[in-house]
Structure formats: C-alpha cells, structure tokens
Amino acid sequence: MQKPHYHIFVCNSFRVGGDPQGVCNRKDAVHLLQTLETEIADRGLDAMVSSTGCLKVCEKGPVLVVYPQGWWYAQVDEAKLEQILDALEEDEPVAALLAA
Numbered sequence: 001m002q003k004p005h006y007h008i009f010v011c012n013s014f015r016v017g018g019d020p021q022g023v024c025n026r027k028d029a030v031h032l033l034q035t036l037e038t039e040i041a042d043r044g045l046d047a048m049v050s051s052t053g054c055l056k057v058c059e060k061g062p063v064l065v066v067y068p069q070g071w072w073y074a075q076v077d078e079a080k081l082e083q084i085l086d087a088l089e090e091d092e093p094v095a096a097l098l099a100a
C-alpha cells in the first residue's frame with residue numbers, strides 16, 4: 001500500500017460504545033466527510049480521509065486534522081473546507097484557520 005501525502009481526520013464524536021455524540025457530530029461532520037471525499041477525487045489530491053472518535057476539543061468542533069503535517073482546523077464548515085483544500089493543492093496550511 002502506498003502511503004498518501006495527506007491523511008485527513010475528521011472528528012465525528014464517536015464514543016467507546018460507538019454512539020455519535022458531541023459537537024462535531026451534531027454540527028454535521030458526517031457531511032464534511034462526504035464533501036472531502038468528493039473534492040479530493042475531483043482535485044486529484046493524494047489524500048485519504050478517515051472519521052475519528054472524539055478528539056477532545058468539543059468546544060472547537062467540527063475539527064479536522066491533516067497528517068503527517070499536524071495541521072489542526074477548528075469550527076470547520078464548507079467555506080473553510082474549500083480554503084483548506086485550495087491550500088492543500090499548494091502543499092500549504094491556511095495559517096489564518098489553524099487552531100491555536
């Protein structure tokens with residue numbers, strides 16, 4: 001298996017029992033996953049997308065993390081997602097959107 005250049009994790013607030021809870025899931029992080037998959041394919045980005053359990057920053061959800069770069073983005077919506085993907089095409093973070 002060839003490792004992708006980017007591995008994008010999207011918090012979906014799943015807990016140990018598997019039930020979706022928390023801010024990220026309530027703020028439609030599942031939709032972000034679908035949008036990411038489509039946009040990555042359309043843009044030809046070398047990226048993989050995974051849904052995660054709770055990332056423990058609920059007050060900042062939905063949260064998206066780009067690895068191996070370690071870029072964390074908070075309160076991601078479709079507009080921010082578009083900016084993030086545009087920047088990934090240039091192999092750069094969106095500095096103004098990085099979570100502190």
